Structures are given as structure tokens and as C-alpha cells.
């Protein structure tokens with residue numbers, strides 16, 4: 001706040017200083033700039049006033065100044081930015097719109113004003129206008145990449161995935177590699193289509209996602225889900241097999257689903273598969289899934305023996321919690337076992353979280369895009385306490 005107050009005073013002073021220091025050329029400009037100093041003086045006093053009506057009047061006067069003398073444009077940009085920083089978006093927009101529409105200004109200056117105007121709209125939450133402003137900015141020489149990057153960010157925020165794909169493809173033409181992002185945008189579209197039971201569209205989007213990034217485990221996982229929806233378990237198994245081959249670290253994410261399909265024909269093979277995935281990854285999610293299924297597919301003692309062995313080989317609070325829950329379930333009247341299960345479950349959830357490798361954001365559930373830094377594929381598919389022990393690394 002103190003800095004902004006300082007800025008409020010400094011900008012008009014610099015504004016005035018910039019004008020007065022150019023006094024050498026004053027005679028040459030005298031006729032064209034007649035009345036500017038008067039506008040400045042009035043504008044400054046009005047701007048420093050707390051009255052919003054007077055501050056609006058100040059903008060009119062400063063606009064008049066730039067109309068008379070385009071060389072003061074840098075100071076106008078500083079003033080526009082000050083308005084935006086103070087949350088006075090309508091004033092910033094008015095000033096920047098005026099500069100954008102001054103046809104006599106050099107293209108470079110109008111492009112800068114357009115970028116500022118787009119930012120005004122973005123910061124004030126007027127996304128439609130921000131989109132339009134960035135589209136116009138993309139038409140200015142040398143500003144296309146920054147405009148398209150900003151548009152891509154807006155479309156992702158608004159979950160306008162088709163537009164995000166189109167924009168990313170335009171950006172790729174400038175040499176940027178966005179195949180990871182494009183593949184995820186298609187996955188988002190496939191998810192939406194699957195939610196509306198449009199399997200054909202969902203399948204098309206998954207194909208496009210895999211075309212952009214053939215090893216995307218998310219797209220392969222979606223292909224498996226669609227195959228299951230269509231009653232084609234063999235196709236689902238093939239898609240999961242591709243994940244295990246191309247991206248083995250992601251196996252824990254699909255292990256439970258795959259085991260369920262395997263168990264329809266061979267329960268022993270399904271249990272062995274879960275044991276193998278756990279042995280490689282140490283994923284407690286896989287351990288939990290394995291123990292729950294073993295209790296049904298085999299019996300409770302088999303599940304308990306596996307949980308005990310898992311805790312011995314890979315000691316962790318999470319594995320201990322799985323064992324405690326199993327004991328509590330086996331004897332519902334044992335209050336101590338129940339309490340121990342509750343406490344260890346709560347504590348292990350606190351430690352077992354996924355972490356973004358880019359910004360360090362911690363999440364309880366796995367996500368393909370980090371909610372903190374918005375990067376794709378920045379969460380490793382193992383929880384923090386498991387990742388150090390996994391045999392993939």
C-alpha cells in the first residue's frame with residue numbers, strides 16, 4: 001500500500017518532469033502543443049484528489065495531452081498500469097483503449113497498448129474481451145507468440161479445450177513443442193464426451209490424443225475405459241499393456257482396474273499381478289486394492305499374510321495402516337484395533353500425498369495437471385513417501 005501511494009505521487013511527477021525536460025524543443029512544438037502544460041497542471045491536481053469524479057476528469061485531460069503530443073506515451077502507459085495495479089480497471093481500460101485507437105501512433109506503441117488493454121480485461125475477469133484483445137494482439141508483428149500463449153492460458157482456465165487445441169496448434173507453427181499439452185486437451189474433450197455417453201466422439205478424441213502423444217498414459221487409460229464401456233475387455237488389457245510397456249511408472253494407477261478384468265477369467269493371475277505391481281512400485285494404493293480383493297478372491301488370512309509381508313519388506317505408516325484396518329475388520333468388537341486403524345489411516349493420509357515436481361504443490365489425489373502451476377504431467381504417479389523406494393528410479 002505504501003509503495004502504491006509512492007507510485008501515485010511519483011508517476012504524475014515523472015509525467016510532468018518528462019514534459020518539462022523536453023523544453024529544448026519547446027519552441028518547435030509550441031503551436032502544436034499549446035495548452036498541454038495547462039492540461040498537465042489540471043490533470044495532476046485532479047489525479048491527486050480523492051474524488052473519483054475528479055480522477056475521471058484527470059484521465060480526460062491526460063488523454064487530451066497525448067492527443068496533442070504523442071511523445072508522452074510512455075508516461076501514459078505508466079499511468080494506465082498504475083490504474084490496473086490499484087484495481088481501477090475501468091480507468092486503465094479507457095486509457096489503453098484510447099492509445100490503441102490512435103492510428104497516428106507507431107505500430108509498436110499501439111501493440112504495447114493492446115497488450116496492456118488485454119491484461120486489463122484479463123485482470124478484471126472480462127475473459128471474452130481479453131480473448132478478443134489477444135486475438136488482435138496476435139496480428140501485430142512480433143507479438144503473436146505472447147498473445148497465443150495468453151489465449152491458451154485463458155482457454156485452459158475456461159476449459160474451452162477445442163479452442164485450446166486450435167491455439168496450441170497455431171503456436172506449434174512458431175516452433176514451440178506442445179504435443180504433451182495438445183494430447184491432454186484431447187483427453188479432456190474425450191472425458192467430456194464420455195460423460196455425455198457419446199462413445200464415438202470420445203473415441204475420436206482419444207485417437208487424436210494418441211496421435212499427438214502416442215505414449216500418453218492418460219490417453220491409453222481412457223482408451224481402456226472406453227473399451228470396457230463397449231464390453232471389449234481384451235482391448236482394455238491391450239491398452240493397459242501399452243502403458244506398462246511405455247510408461248511403467250504409471251502401472252499403479254491402472255492396476256486395480258486391470259486386476260478386476262483379469263480376475264474374471266483367472267483370479268490367481270490377477271492376485272499375482274497385483275503383488276508384482278506392488279513389489280515394483282511399493283504403491284500403498286495397490287496394496288490396499290490387493291488386500292481388499294484377496295479377502296474376496298481368496299480369504300482373509302491370505303490377505304492378512306500379504307499385508308504383513310508387505311509391511312515387513314516395505315515398512316511405512318501407510319502399509320501399517322492397511323494392516324491395522326484389516327485387523328479391525330476381522331474383529332469388529334475389538335475397540336483398540338478400531339482406534340489404531342482410525343489413527344494410522346488419518347496420519348498416513350497426511351504424509352501420503354502426490355507432489356508437483358515443478359512447484360512442489362501437494363495433493364491428496366493424483367492429477368494430470370498441477371492446480372498450483374498448471375503444468376501437465378508434473379505429478380509423478382507415486383505418492384511422496386513411496387517414490388523414494390520404487391524400483392523404477
Ligand SMILES: [Zn+2]
Nearest residue numbers: 356359370373
Ligand atoms: Zn505445480
